[in-house]
Amino acid sequence: MESFLTKLPVHVTLLVICAIWLLPALGLLITSFRPREAILETGWWTVLQNPFDANFQLENYIQVLTAEGMGQAFLNSLTITVPATIIPIAMAAFAAYALSWMRFAGRQVIFFIVVGLLVVPFQMTFIPLLRAYNFLGISGTFLGLWLAHTGYGMPLGIYLLRNYIGTLPKDLIEAAQVDGASHMTIFSRVILPLSLPAIASFAVFQFLWVWNDLMVALVFLGGTSDVAPVTYRLSNLVGSRGQDWHLLTSGAFISTIVPLIVFFALQRYFIRGILAGSVKG
Amino acid sequence: MEILGRVFNVFLAIAVGSGGVIALFIALNYAVERLPYKWRSRLLPWVFVGPALLVLGLILVIPTLITIFYSFFGPATETFVGLKNYIFAFTNNDMQVALINNVLWIVLVTGVSVSVGLILAVLMDRVSYEPIAKSVIFTPMAISFVGASVIWRFVYAYRPEGDNQIGLLNAIVTSLGFDPVGWLVERVNFLGANVLGTTALLAIMIWLQTGFCMVLLSAAVKGIPKDMIEAARIDGANEFQIFWRITIPTIRSTMTVVATTIIVLVLKLFDIVWVMTNGNFGTEVVASRMIKEMFKFNNYGRGSAIATILLIAVVPIIIYNIHRFRKQEENQ
Numbered sequence: 066m067e068s069f070l071t072k073l074p075v076h077v078t079l080l081v082i083c084a085i086w087l088l089p090a091l092g093l094l095i096t097s098f099r100p101r102e103a104i105l106e107t108g109w110w111t112v113l114q115n116p117f118d119a120n121f122q123l124e125n126y127i128q129v130l131t132a133e134g135m136g137q138a139f140l141n142s143l144t145i146t147v148p149a150t151i152i153p154i155a156m157a158a159f160a161a162y163a164l165s166w167m168r169f170a171g172r173q174v175i176f177f178i179v180v181g182l183l184v185v186p187f188q189m190t191f192i193p194l195l196r197a198y199n200f201l202g203i204s205g206t207f208l209g210l211w212l213a214h215t216g217y218g219m220p221l222g223i224y225l226l227r228n229y230i231g232t233l234p235k236d237l238i239e240a241a242q243v244d245g246a247s248h249m250t251i252f253s254r255v256i257l258p259l260s261l262p263a264i265a266s267f268a269v270f271q272f273l274w275v276w277n278d279l280m281v282a283l284v285f286l287g288g289t290s291d292v293a294p295v296t297y298r299l300s301n302l303v304g305s306r307g308q309d310w311h312l313l314t315s316g317a318f319i320s321t322i323v324p325l326i327v328f329f330a331l332q333r334y335f336i337r338g339i340l341a342g343s344v345k346g
Numbered sequence: 347m348e349i350l351g352r353v354f355n356v357f358l359a360i361a362v363g364s365g366g367v368i369a370l371f372i373a374l375n376y377a378v379e380r381l382p383y384k385w386r387s388r389l390l391p392w393v394f395v396g397p398a399l400l401v402l403g404l405i406l407v408i409p410t411l412i413t414i415f416y417s418f419f420g421p422a423t424e425t426f427v428g429l430k431n432y433i434f435a436f437t438n439n440d441m442q443v444a445l446i447n448n449v450l451w452i453v454l455v456t457g458v459s460v461s462v463g464l465i466l467a468v469l470m471d472r473v474s475y476e477p478i479a480k481s482v483i484f485t486p487m488a489i490s491f492v493g494a495s496v497i498w499r500f501v502y503a504y505r506p507e508g509d510n511q512i513g514l515l516n517a518i519v520t521s522l523g524f525d526p527v528g529w530l531v532e533r534v535n536f537l538g539a540n541v542l543g544t545t546a547l548l549a550i551m552i553w554l555q556t557g558f559c560m561v562l563l564s565a566a567v568k569g570i571p572k573d574m575i576e577a578a579r580i581d582g583a584n585e586f587q588i589f590w591r592i593t594i595p596t597i598r599s600t601m602t603v604v605a606t607t608i609i610v611l612v613l614k615l616f617d618i619v620w621v622m623t624n625g626n627f628g629t630e631v632v633a634s635r636m637i638k639e640m641f642k643f644n645n646y647g648r649g650s651a652i653a654t655i656l657l658i659a660v661v662p663i664i665i666y667n668i669h670r671f672r673k674q675e676e677n678q
Contacts, residue, residue: 075469082466083482086553090486092514093497108512137352144356148363155367156398163394172391175399180671181664182406184610186656188636190409192416192646197409211363216405219398248390249375277490279617283637296492300621303496310500310512317496321489328488332481339558340565 097125097314104310125315129302133312135319137291138298142276142323144207145294149214149275150268156215157222158230158264162252164223165231166238176227182220190216191284198285207292209285217281218271225270228341229263230256266338269331276324295320370397410657416650423646431651439538441652444630446539451615451631455551456608460601462552463559467567468593470560480564484557491554491617498550499622502529531627540628547629550618555611559604566597603670606663613659632656 095109098121130136164172194213198204203212233256241251257264279296286293299316306312328335374393378386416423417431435441466483470476486494503513507525511517516526527542534542570593578588594601616633623629625638632652639649 072472075472079466079469079473079479082462083479086483086486086556088514089497089501089553090489092500096500104512106512107510108514108517110514110517140352140356144359147360151364152367153401155364155371156401159371159394160398163391167391167394169388169391172395175395177668177671178407179402180668182402184660184663184667185406185410186610186614186633186653186660187406188614188616188633188653189413189657190406191413191636191653192640192650193409193412194405207359207363212401213405216401219402220406223398247379248394249379252394273488277492279490279492279620280637283620284640296490296617299492299496300617303492303499303621304624307499310503313496314500317493321493324488324490325485328485332484336561339561 093314093317096310097318098122099311100124101309101311125311126319129312129316129319133298133302133306133316135295135298135316138293138295139319141292142294142296142320145210145214145282145292146272146275148207149211149218150271152211153215153218153222153271154264154268157219157226157267158257158260159252160223161226161230162248162256164227165233166251166256167248176223179220179223179227183224185220187217187281195284205286205292210282210292213281213285214271214275214278218274221270222267225267225338225341226260226263230260233259262334262337263341265331265334266341269327269335270338272327273324276327367397413650413653414657416646417654419647419650421643421645421647423650427647431647432655434648435651435655440630441632441635443538443628444625444632444635446537447544447628447630448613448632450539450541450544451548451551451612452609454545455548455555455612456605459552459556459559459608460563460605463556463604464563464601466556466560467564468589470564471567480557480560483560486554487557489554491550491615492621494550494554495618495621498546498553502546504528504531530623530629533628535628538628543623543627543629547618547622550622551612551615555608559608562600562604563597566600567593570596606666610660610663613656 092109095112096104099109099112100120100122103120130139163169164176190213195204198209203209237255237259238251241255246254276294277296278294279300282294282297283300286297295316299313299320302309302313302316371393374396375390378389378393381389418426418428420427436445470479473479489497500512501514502516503511504516504526505511505513507520511520511526515529520526529546530543532542533540574592574596575588578592583591614633615631616637619625619629619631619634620637625631625634633656636649636652636656639645639652
């Protein structure tokens, strides 16, 4: 009891901060299920006094998914995000293996450049890339976005995976080499399975980053487009229907549900990844 | 039926996109393995590292160099204008507002999220419900800037005096007897920048990023040797003395890394401003200015100069990063 009392200030501080962190999102969630008229008349917290009277409904979600094009945008986001996560993982893993366990000239220099590129603002690349994309005819395509996200995610991928793969036990690789295994075999049979935690952590980083991106999509999709992701659609919704809270809140929840699931499922790896290399640019 | 077709297209695109890369590596490896030994051992590293370097070069390195080059040219990047775009960037009124706002962003977001993150890291260490409380603070990291902007637009929602407030903040303010505040619109000027509006925007970033700071700092706090703290306690140090004399000095390097990461993130920040105010009411930042110069005014020269200024701002961080990394390599 005494320890509870001495800890009381700690509990109160934590409780207050947690409440501040929780309330905005709670408001979004509750609002997204309320009828339009109710949202505009009373604050969402009034529901808490009488939760069984609240008249919750799914109407907002149905409208935003169908009439406001959020359903198609959701599929687009998946199409953009999954390859834009897998492609850089594959490339970064091969590169990280070479940088850790293969001897060749310039590998130190390459790695220093990668570390430097970690923090380069990718705004630096927009104008030349957009011109190149227009010239090649791949602006406004999934391919263009995959390429851009692969490039932007690569420094962190190489950095995280190289840090992990480089610390795997040397004997393991040497033993495999003595047995006559090729680099490809060592990579796929020994390194990859052992590196799954690091790969998972980078995968979460990259997945969240690409799914949540607005800027890259805005630049390379140019105007309205069939390939627009949820963030893009949602930001347009804010512009065109800024007072329609029933649509905005349900749309925001739809845009958040996938990253939240990924985040909670792989939180353990994600945190480990952050701790291993905390310089995401 | 149509929806099935769409879903099928999604799977096809994902399979082609992802499978293509794996196939590329297998094919390249197969080709090199057929070569004589001498060639094989020389080429193989480049098969492994080559595609990554190619992408880095084409998507990051070369475009960055071209942008620096463009920044000395006119709107359509045809005529050489020397430093004119840079002079514009530092003398134009909107750009000055953006620069001041960016300083506010950096100081407040970094300051608040690192210090609140640290306080949380220290306090959480002492309670039994640590995992749940940590999740509450950390989860916003998964939310997009756009999604967070919608959440907070609703928190800041404004209704005229006398109406029922539906935004949380104004409901609190009016229940305390004050007039409702137009958080984003109302101008509290400082050198043309809008301090209140900008603070309302950067609060969103603090909400999103504090969890990240907390997780890193928490790991560092847990890494402090327990006997060091015990010894200090026996010597009669109170909790505050332990915090200032032991905790902070021991985790200083982690704090630097965290602060650096947040600064880099803030410099690039664009989405929140774009969605919340579109840079109106004196809330513009440098990154959103750049996008405007590109798309609204089609001025590639100015856009490039602004991007280059962002790059120059992170150069010290790049150098620091490489330096830190070198040290880390030597220690291994």
